[in-house]
Amino acid sequence: MNSFKAYLIEGSADAVRSGFTTLDSSQLDPGDVVVRISHASVNYKDALAATGKGKIIRRFPCVGGIDAVGVVESSQSPRFKAGDEVIVHSHGFGVAQHGGYAQRTRVPADWVNHVPHGLSSLDAITIGVAGYTAALAVDLMELNGTSPARGKVLVNGATGGVASISIDILAQRGYEVVAVTGKPAQAQYLKDLGAKEVIASADLPAATRPLEKALWAAAVDSLGGEPLAALTRTMHKDGVIASIGNAAGFELTTTVLPFILRGLRLIGVNSDNEPALREHVWRRLATDLRPRHLDSIRQVRSFAELPQVIDDVIEGRIRGRNVIALDE
Template structure:
C-alpha cells in the first residue's frame, strides 16, 4: 500500500525536497519496520532538506533523522510487533530513508524501545536533540559537574538541544544561565527552569586568553566564536559539552584555559552503541526525566513540513518541532 514520504533528491539545479509516494519495496533494508507516528525537525534536517549543509550522503533519501512509532514487523529478538519505539542516529535520514514517511525500516541497533511511562510523543519531543542533551549532561557529570559548584551556561537557548538541556539541568538542581539570540523568549526559557536569561549580544566576551571565570559547565550548540569565548570564561575544572556548530565550524583559543584552569572540552556524538543508547534513554525516563516537554514541543501536521523547515533555517523556530505523521 503506497504511503506519503518527503524525499530529498539531487538535481542539476541543486538539492530538492518534495512530497512523493513510496511503498514498502522502496524502503531500505533493516530488521525492524515501524509505523511512524511522529518525526521531528532537527537543525540537521533543515540543513539536509534545503541543501544548506552537505548532510545527505545517498540521494534520493527520505529525510528525518528521528522518528517514533509502533513496530509492525521485526526480525530482531529485541523488538516485537506492537512495541513503541524511537529510531535515530547512524544513517537514519542521511544515508538510509528516514522518518519523514508513514513507514520506516531500520537496523535494530538504531532503535530503542520507548521507556515505560513515556509516550511516543514524549519520545520524539526528546528525539535526537533530547538524547544528545542527556548524553552531554551525563558526560559532564562524569567529569565533575555537580549542582553545588556554580552556574551552567546553555547557549542557543531556544533551540531543541538547548531547551531540553535547560529543562534537564534545572530539574537536577543546577543554576542554569540561558544565552539566546531571541531575548523576547526570556519568559519561555524561565518556564523551562533558567534562573537567568542573557541576550547573546549582551554577553561580554573579551579576547584575552583568560577572561573572568564564570561557568562551571556549559552546553554548547553553537561552536565558532561563542565556543571560543566559553573556553576563556570557564571556572577552574569547568566542563564544556561541545554538541553543535550552529554558529560555526571553527574556533580559536589558546591552551591557557586547559593548562591553567583545567578546563575540559568534551566532544558529544549521538551515534552510540545500543548499550549506551539504552542507558541514556532509561535516564531520560528516571533521574533525568524532563518536566516541560509540552512547552518545548510544537506539533505540526506532515503537510506543513516544508514551511516549518524554512522557519528552522530562518532562525524563527523555538524548542522542538514535532511532525505528526498519522493519527
C-alpha cells in the same frame, strides 16, 4: 499500507530539491525492523539537509528526518516484536538511509529503542535526538566532575531543541542555569523551563584574551565557532564544556591556556552510540533525567506543514522542539 507518503530529498550535494512523494514497500532500505511511523521531528540538521544549506545527505535520494517514533510492524531482531512502541534515531537515519519523514521505514535494530516505560510516544519524539543528546551531555559532564555546587551552567542557543531540554534537565537537578539567547523576547519561556537568568547573546561580555574572568562552572554549547571559543576563555578552574553543535560555525580558534592553566575539559558529545549506551540514556530520560516541560517545549504540526517548519528552522523563527504528525 503498501504505498505511503514521504518527504524525499533528491538531486546531488550541490543541487538539492525536496518534496512530497509516494513510496512503496519495495523501496524500503535494508534493515531488521519495519516501523509504522506516527511522528517525526525537525532538527537543525534536518533543515540543513532538506534545503541543501548543509552537505548532510550521504545518499540521494533520501527521505529526510533523523528521528521518528512509531509502532513495529515486523522485526527480524529478537529485541523487537510487532506492536512495540519504538523510537528510531541517529547513525544513518535520514542521512545515509531513508529517515523519519515517511509513514513507514525499515532500519537496522541498532538504530531502534523501545519508548521507555513512563513516556508516551509523543513525549519520546519531543525529546528525540535533541533531548537524547542533551541527556548524554549531562551524563558525560557529571562523569567529568560537574555538580550544582560548582557554580553556574551556561546554555547557549537557548531556545533551540537541544538547549531547551538541557535547561529543563539541568534546572531540575539543582543547577543554576544561565540561558544565552539571540531571542531575548523568549526570556519568560526560558525562565519557565528553569533558567535562573537569561542573557541576550549581544549582551555577553566580549571574551578575546586567552583567559578572561572565570564565569561558568559548565556549559552546554549548541553553537561552536566564536561563542564556543569565548566559552573556553571564561570557564572556572576544572570547568566542563559539552560541545554538541555548530549552529554558529564549525571552526574553533582558541589557545591551550584554558586547558593547561585552568584544567578546562572540553567534551565532545555525539549521538551515534552503540545499543548499551542508547539504552542507558533513554532509561535515564524516563527516570532521573526526565524533562518536566515537554508540553511547552513541543509544537505539533501536520505532515503537510513540514516544508514551512523546515523554512522556519532555517530562518530561526522556531523555539523548542518541532514535532510532525505523520498520521493523516
